[in-house]
Amino acid sequence: MKTAMRNTYGETLARLGAVNKNIVVLDADLAKSTQTAKFGKAFPDRFFDMGIAEADMICTAAGLAASGMNPFASTFAMFASGRAWEQVRNSVAYPNLPVKIVVTHAGISVGEDGPTHQACEDIAIMRAIPNMRVVAPADSIETESLITYLTDEYAGPIYVRLSRMNTEVMFKPGHKFEIGKGVIMKEGTDVTIISTGIILRQAVGAGELLKKAGISAEVIHMPSIKPIDGDMIIKSAQKTKKVVTIEEHNIIGGLGSAVAELLCENFPVKMKRLGMMDTFAESGTPDTLFEKYNLTDRALAKAAEEILKNR
Amino acid sequence: MTSSHRKLDNVCAIVDNNGLQIDGPISEIKSSLEPIAAKWKAFGWNVIEADGHNQEQLLQAFEEAKNKKGMPTVILARTIKGKGVSFMEGKVEYHGVAPTEDEKARALKELGCGE
Numbered sequence: 146m147k148t149a150m151r152n153t154y155g156e157t158l159a160r161l162g163a164v165n166k167n168i169v170v171l172d173a174d175l176a177k178s179t180q181t182a183k184f185g186k187a188f189p190d191r192f193f194d195m196g197i198a199e200a201d202m203i204c205t206a207a208g209l210a211a212s213g214m215n216p217f218a219s220t221f222a223m224f225a226s227g228r229a230w231e232q233v234r235n236s237v238a239y240p241n242l243p244v245k246i247v248v249t250h251a252g253i254s255v256g257e258d259g260p261t262h263q264a265c266e267d268i269a270i271m272r273a274i275p276n277m278r279v280v281a282p283a284d285s286i287e288t289e290s291l292i293t294y295l296t297d298e299y300a301g302p303i304y305v306r307l308s309r310m311n312t313e314v315m316f317k318p319g320h321k322f323e324i325g326k327g328v329i330m331k332e333g334t335d336v337t338i339i340s341t342g343i344i345l346r347q348a349v350g351a352g353e354l355l356k357k358a359g360i361s362a363e364v365i366h367m368p369s370i371k372p373i374d375g376d377m378i379i380k381s382a383q384k385t386k387k388v389v390t391i392e393e394h395n396i397i398g399g400l401g402s403a404v405a406e407l408l409c410e411n412f413p414v415k416m417k418r419l420g421m422m423d424t425f426a427e428s429g430t431p432d433t434l435f436e437k438y439n440l441t442d443r444a445l446a447k448a449a450e451e452i453l454k455n456r
Numbered sequence: 457m458t459s460s461h462r463k464l465d466n467v468c469a470i471v472d473n474n475g476l477q478i479d480g481p482i483s484e485i486k487s488s489l490e491p492i493a494a495k496w497k498a499f500g501w502n503v504i505e506a507d508g509h510n511q512e513q514l515l516q517a518f519e520e521a522k523n524k525k526g527m528p529t530v531i532l533a534r535t536i537k538g539k540g541v542s543f544m545e546g547k548v549e550y551h552g553v554a555p556t557e558d559e560k561a562r563a564l565k566e567l568g569c570g571e
Contacts, residue, residue, distance in 0.1 A: 195458060196457070196458075196461075198457065198458070201457075201458050205458065
């Protein structure tokens with residue numbers, strides 16, 4: 146079954162908004178795309194459409210947070226991380242205010258909108274900001290758990306990376322998102338595969354392809370890129386001695402870099418990172434683009450087989 | 457635009473307009489920054505112009521701002537950078553340059569602040 150995590154985001158906010166009167170939601174003229182309009186319809190007095198003014202949106206969200214509210218600010222990944230970066234850094238992260246920046250339309254799976262809207266640098270530039278946390282759930286079930294956690298428990302700045310496309314449901318109901326924790330989807334002994342966000346589908350698929358080829362892959366989903374689950378990754382690397390990462394993000398600064406930083410300092414192993422190879426993509430369907438840029442289960446399985454050959 | 461759109465009449469902005477940017481006078485660096493008043497008006501603000509060194513004018517402007525309903529107010533305060541210190545007045549370089557000990561002593565003397 147396929148669902149859109151941004152629908153889940155809007156629905157969850159609208160549901161929790163009835164219980165938690167502190168929730169306020171801001172958008173920058175994309176409420177129908179990010180699905181925050183669902184909250185806006187239910188609670189018009191706690192919804193602020195700021196127009197195409199992302200810097201204004203982030204500063205206003207910071208002000209609302211400083212006044213004791215629980216603000217969620219949403220737009221496309223490109224605009225929250227790109228246009229409003231300075232406001233995110235100086236007005237949210239520096240004063241350590243609990244603004245939840247929940248973005249949709251991240252990565253190349255934006256598809257036809259093209260490279261101007263395909264944010265593939267956002268993990269890198271958000272991860273580099275002190276106090277900021279960066280997470281990318283894999284499906285609707287994990288998204289719902291994450292948004293509930295952000296509403297009830299987490300009181301700091303965070304960047305939540307959601308995708309536009311409808312995606313397979315990867316988890317059973319009841320699955321819980323945990324900050325700083327990865328999820329072992331499949332245990333294995335020959336090679337470790339780590340993905341983040343909706344690319345989990347490809348990672349699980351590669352695990353199955355490798356199994357057919359007689360290779361035992363450990364498949365790890367890492368929704369929490371910062372803080373990353375160091376214990377889980379190091380333990381897996383100690384077991385398999387080979388790690389392949391995959392993400393719909395530039396090869397510089399994303400999940401692969403975070404894993405490499407961790408392993409280099411703690412337990413260096415042979416690694417291969419799959420992602421956008423420091424290039425812009427183009428307009429196309431998500432699946433066409435995944436195919437072209439080697440973000441498929443087959444390309445991932447092939448990379449894992451190659452790293453096993455060159456030991 | 458958000459303040460005017462939401463009719464935030466308890467918001468009062470102050471523009472300290474000394475006519476200088478860091479790299480030089482506004483007239484040389486980006487002359488089309490003027491007219492500033494017309495720009496704020498176009499964004500839906502109540503605009504009050506005042507001499508930024510005249511306390512009476514400023515107090516009157518704040519009073520007007522307080523009484524203005526339905527829109528935010530901006531006070532465009534005309535100022536002179538380094539006002540009151542002869543060797544600093546109108547000098548672009550004093551944006552970010554700290555005075556030397558000697559300059560500090562001279563400045564304090566000119567401002568009537570004893571050692």
